[in-house]
Amino acid sequence: MAETTTRAKLRWGLLDVIVVVFALVPVLWIASLSFKTPGTLTDGRFWPREWTLDNYRTIFETDQFVRALANSIGIALIATAIAVVLGAMAAYAISRLDFPGKKLLVGVSLLIAMFPQVSLVSPLFEIERQLGLFDTWPGLILPYITFALPLAIYTLSAFFKQIPWDLEKAAKMDGATQGQAFRRVIAPLAAPGLFTTAILVFIFCWNDFLFAITLTSTERARTVPVALSFFTGESQFEDPTGAICAAAVVITVPIILFVLFFQRRIVSGLTSGAVKG
Amino acid sequence: MADIVLDKVGKRFPDGTVAVRDVDLEIADGEFVILVGPSGCGKSTTLNMIAGLEDISSGELRIGGQRVNDKAPRDRDIAMVFQSYALYPNMTVRENMAFPLRLAKLDKETINSKVEEAAKVLELTPLLDRRPANLSGGQRQRVAMGRAIVRQPKAFLMDEPLSNLDAKLRVQMRTVVSRLQKQLGTTTVYVTHDQTEAMTLGDRVVIMRGGAVQQVGPPQELYDHPRNLFVAGFIGSPSMNFLHAAVQDGKLRTAVGDVPIGDRIRRGLEAGDAPRELILGIRPEHFEDAELVDDDTRRRGLEFEAPVDIVESMGSDKYVYFTVEGERASAAELEELAADAGADFSGGGAGLVTRLSAESAVREGESRRVWFNLEKIHLFDPSTGRNLTLHEGRSSGALAD
Numbered sequence: 260m261a262e263t264t265t266r267a268k269l270r271w272g273l274l275d276v277i278v279v280v281f282a283l284v285p286v287l288w289i290a291s292l293s294f295k296t297p298g299t300l301t302d303g304r305f306w307p308r309e310w311t312l313d314n315y316r317t318i319f320e321t322d323q324f325v326r327a328l329a330n331s332i333g334i335a336l337i338a339t340a341i342a343v344v345l346g347a348m349a350a351y352a353i354s355r356l357d358f359p360g361k362k363l364l365v366g367v368s369l370l371i372a373m374f375p376q377v378s379l380v381s382p383l384f385e386i387e388r389q390l391g392l393f394d395t396w397p398g399l400i401l402p403y404i405t406f407a408l409p410l411a412i413y414t415l416s417a418f419f420k421q422i423p424w425d426l427e428k429a430a431k432m433d434g435a436t437q438g439q440a441f442r443r444v445i446a447p448l449a450a451p452g453l454f455t456t457a458i459l460v461f462i463f464c465w466n467d468f469l470f471a472i473t474l475t476s477t478e479r480a481r482t483v484p485v486a487l488s489f490f491t492g493e494s495q496f497e498d499p500t501g502a503i504c505a506a507a508v509v510i511t512v513p514i515i516l517f518v519l520f521f522q523r524r525i526v527s528g529l530t531s532g533a534v535k536g
Numbered sequence: 537m538a539d540i541v542l543d544k545v546g547k548r549f550p551d552g553t554v555a556v557r558d559v560d561l562e563i564a565d566g567e568f569v570i571l572v573g574p575s576g577c578g579k580s581t582t583l584n585m586i587a588g589l590e591d592i593s594s595g596e597l598r599i600g601g602q603r604v605n606d607k608a609p610r611d612r613d614i615a616m617v618f619q620s621y622a623l624y625p626n627m628t629v630r631e632n633m634a635f636p637l638r639l640a641k642l643d644k645e646t647i648n649s650k651v652e653e654a655a656k657v658l659e660l661t662p663l664l665d666r667r668p669a670n671l672s673g674g675q676r677q678r679v680a681m682g683r684a685i686v687r688q689p690k691a692f693l694m695d696e697p698l699s700n701l702d703a704k705l706r707v708q709m710r711t712v713v714s715r716l717q718k719q720l721g722t723t724t725v726y727v728t729h730d731q732t733e734a735m736t737l738g739d740r741v742v743i744m745r746g747g748a749v750q751q752v753g754p755p756q757e758l759y760d761h762p763r764n765l766f767v768a769g770f771i772g773s774p775s776m777n778f779l780h781a782a783v784q785d786g787k788l789r790t791a792v793g794d795v796p797i798g799d800r801i802r803r804g805l806e807a808g809d810a811p812r813e814l815i816l817g818i819r820p821e822h823f824e825d826a827e828l829v830d831d832d833t834r835r836r837g838l839e840f841e842a843p844v845d846i847v848e849s850m851g852s853d854k855y856v857y858f859t860v861e862g863e864r865a866s867a868a869e870l871e872e873l874a875a876d877a878g879a880d881f882s883g884g885g886a887g888l889v890t891r892l893s894a895e896s897a898v899r900e901g902e903s904r905r906v907w908f909n910l911e912k913i914h915l916f917d918p919s920t921g922r923n924l925t926l927h928e929g930r931s932s933g934a935l936a937d
Contacts, residue, residue, distance in 0.1 A: 428589050429622035432693075433636035433683065434610040443635075447626045 286511070293504035300500055314505035324506055326478045327486030332513065334396055334482060335464035338403035342460050343453060345404070346411025351441070353412065354419035355427075365412075372409035380473045387474055394476045402470050407460040414459065418452025419445070454521040461517055465510075483510045538600030538690040539565045540586060540723060545595035547581050547747075555581040556747045558595065566721045568714075570738035572728055573770070574876035578747035580695060583727045587693050588612050600690060610639075615684035619696040621676045623668040629655075629679050630664040636687045654686040657716070674705045681716070691723040698733065710736060731771050735759070743767050745872070761931040765921035766869040768817050768914060774855065774889045775873075778865040781816040781915070788915075790816050791862030792840040792888075792908065801915065801924055814924070815865045817914035820855070823890035825898060826905035837909045845887065847900050856898055858888040858906065867918040 292300065293314050295307045302308065318324045353361060383402060384393070392398035422445060430440035446453070468484045475481045481489075487506050490499045540563040547556040556578040563569045571579040584590040586597060588609035597605055604612050615636070624632050630651055637647040655661045658678045668676055677697060684692055697713070698706045714737055717724050728734055734741045735755040743750040743758065743766070751763045755771075762768035768776050781788040781795065783805055788795040795816065797805075804810060826839050848855040890906060898904050914931060915924045925931045 423620060423622065425618045425620045425622035426624065428587075429616070429618060429624075429683075430635075431589065431609045432587060432614070432616040434639040434687075436608075436610065439639065444624055 289504045289507050293501060293508050295501060297498075297501060300498075314501040315509070317502045318506045318509065323478060323486055323489070324483070327481050327483045328510070330396070330478075330480055331465060331482040331484075331510070334399050334403070334480070335461055337396070338400045338407060338464045339457055339461045341400070342404045342407040342411050343415075343457050346408055346415050346456060347446075347449070347453060349408070350412045350415035351419055351445070354416045355424070368409040368412055371405065372413075376406065376469055380469060383470070384473050393474060394480050396480055398474050399470060399480055399482070402474070403464045403467065407463055410463070411456045411460055414456045415449070415452050418449050418455075422448050458518055458521055462514060465514060538723060539563060539567075540691060540725065541596075541598040542582075542586070543596040543598070545582070545585060545597055546593050547578070547585060547590060548593040554747055556585070559744075559749055561742060561749065561752065563723060563725065565723055568717050568724045568726065568737065568739045570726045570728060570734040570741045571744060572731060572734040572741055573744035573750075574872065575729060576746075577744040579727045579729075579744050581747075582744070583693050583695055583725060586691075586725060587614065587616050613689050614691045614693055615687065615689040616693040616695065617680050617684050617697045619699055621668075621680040621700075623676055623679055623683075625668050628665050628667055629660060629671070629682075632668070632679055633682045633686050636683065640687060650686050651682075654682045657685070657719075658682045658712075673701055674709065677701060677709060678712075681713075685716070685720060685722075688720075689722070691725065692717075694724065694726045696728055697726075699728070699730070713737065732773060735771065741771075743770060745869075761926060762914065762923055763926060764869070764923055765815060765817070765867055765916045765918075766873065768916070768923065769870060769873040772819060774820050774891075776817045776819050776914075777888050777890075778870060778916075779816045779818070779860070779888075780863040780865045781814040783810075783812050783814060788814065788816065791860040792842075793838055795838060795910070795913070797915075800927065804924060811917050811919060813918060815867060815870075815916040815918050817916060818908055819912065820889045820891040822909040822912040823888075823892060824907050824909075825892045825896035826907045827897075828893055828895060829907045834907060836911055837907045839905055839907045841903055841905045842888070843903050844898055844900055847898055849894070851894065853894050854892045854896055854898065856890045856892050856896075856904075858890065858904075860888055865918070867916070867921060869921045 288305070291305055291307055294310050294312070295302075296309045296311045296313070299308050349364075352358070353365060379402075387393040387398050392401070426444055426448070427440050430444040431437075435443065466484065467482070468488075471482045471485045472488070475485060478486075483506070487503055487510075490503050490506070540561075542559050542561040542563075544558045544560060545556065546554070546558055548554050559578075559582060561569075571582060573579050581590060585592050586599075588604070588607060592605050596603055599612060599614070624635065627635065633651045633654060634647050637650060642650075651664075652661070655664055658681060660675070660678055660682055663671060663675060663679075668679065671679065677700075680697070694713075698709050701709060710733060713726075726733075726737060728737075738755060740752060741755050741758055742752045745766050751758055751767045753761075758767055758771050762771065765778075769778065779790050779792065781790045783789075786797065786802055788797060824833075826834075829837070842858040842860050845857040845859050847857075892898060892906075913925070916922065917924055923931065
């Protein structure tokens with residue numbers, strides 16, 4: 260028995276290593292490029308021969324990138340917060356109540372999630388120009404919420420369904436109002452779900468390129484993925500590869516921080532022991 | 537501390553099903569009342585209406601003399617223990633018990649002393665800093681009770697609190713619940729589907745069926761004087777034997793012989809619309825091995841002979857199963873009871889369960905003479921289920937004049 264488990268562990272370990280390497284090599288390659296000098300950029304070596312921080316200095320010296328970074332963080336955080344709060348309320352209602360049109364609501368939200376975004380870009384562009392939302396933060400936050408909500412509702416209602424209803428009844432009997440029961444009993448138990456959803460929504464907003472490039476035109480609301488594509492060298496003969504790589508590394512950092520910060524709160528099995536087990 | 541009055545309380549769900557109809561019940565201050573019945577009889581719905589977790593469709597509910605129909609659960613000042621315990625898994629035992637007090641905005645010291653006190657009563661003190669996940673079933677159950685008693689509410693509601701425990705622990709916790717209720721003297725409404733719990737725990741038992749109250753009374757009264765077929769069949773384990781009885785020449789023709797009937801019942805049966813067929817009910821302990829009955833007793837009963845099917849020796853007495861010829865008693869109530877017991881399989885023929893004394897030399901396979909007490913039998917009208925032997929609330933057997 261012991262032998263087979265060791266061998267099984269080795270096999271799984273090997274498989275894990277392959278997957279991780281496969282996923283991480285491009286990221287490490289970008290990181291490596293960002294530390295190279297323009298002269299050694301194309302030498303094809305994984306480990307830079309000459310280390311430099313010039314690329315990072317360049318991107319933070321340009322106002323363009325710093326503004327885009329601020330836009331990205333602001334827009335993604337606001338969109339995430341609103342989507343998670345609205346999604347939590349909707350998901351709670353869906354998992355707890357039986358109301359007419361519930362199936363329709365769930366179906367329509369699924370439809371939104373499946374709708375090809377690219378076909379909405381032109382109408383959205385026209386609408387936002389008419390409404391004066393074009394090239395503003397709300398102009399991006401609104402569509403992000405729209406497309407993040409189905410995701411949020413789906414993930415969260417799955418989590419809410421796992422929470423025994425008796426807990427809410429017990430809280431009410433213990434003297435809690437509906438709001439207190441939700442905040443002090445249900446929400447803490449759904450926390451892993453809330454954080455998971457927040458991470459997913461944040462990544463979706465952070466990575467979006469399509470809406471960001473069509474619905475913005477200046478630094479007012481342009482987010483990092485778009486700003487990256489506008490990076491140019493000082494002359495047309497100069498290639499800003501190093502700077503782009505540095506920027507790419509910089510914009511992965513918030514995602515990693517965000518995930519690391521919330522991952523600690525994603526404790527599975529939090530509800531165990533609530534009811535008979 | 538308060539009394540609870542249900543005045544024609546009813547519950548109708550939006551889809552039209554009536555879960556509870558016109559329940560009238562007065563629960564005195566400090567009384568321990570059990571709601572019992574098969575699943576779907578409306579007992580839990582009734583409890584939830586008292587709790588405020590379900591809206592009341594009709595009638596009035598008063599707690600401590602005050603109408604509470606439209607009050608939220610938190611304004612009714614009652615505590616509830618759930619079948620699933622419903623402990624907050626993210627909180628320790630101490631926090632679980634303190635939760636209602638914290639919501640009531642008591643100061644920290646009062647909360648602490650109250651929690652400690654309740655923990656002492658329920659022997660939970662060493663567990664106070666554990667989380668529910670690290671407790672056994674019985675411990676969780678005690679925490680759930682602790683959370684209920686800690687704020688000294690007007691009443692306790694318990695929704696099958698013991699049915700998730702294993703058999704041994706259940707018996708043990710039954711005495712804990714009973715002692716706790718006596719000690720605190722708090723009005724308690726307890727829901728169960730287990731008639732043993734109902735018999736052993738309550739001051740009074742309310743038997744429900746199909747949303748309606750069948751009979752209310754102290755356990756012994758329900759056992760001795762059941763108002764109808766349903767109550768008779770539900771209370772008692774093993775349950776009452778029911779036999780088909782045909783009314784013929786002032787006698788009842790049954791599988792255990794011709795049963796004479798007294799004047800009062802005969803008069804009732806002489807009416808034009810009186811049923812020609814009845815159901816005879818005899819409890820297992822009202823049978824005895826004919827050899828062991830003295831002459832004096834013998835005169836008060838009737839004897840018959842039947843083949844012995846199975847003998848179960850319990851030590852203190854013997855459960856003996858006989859096969860008897862004849863038609864099976866049939867009534868809607870009996871079918872419902874059988875369905876609730878999960879007995880959709882009857883094995884054909886009518887069977888009798890008897891409880892004979894341990895000295896009986898009865899053996900499986902033989903034919904045995906058995907005596908039964910005529911003063912203790914019940915007669916039921918199969919169409920209405922009414923107990924015909926009941927006179928002014930008492931049952932006095934078939935011979936009563």
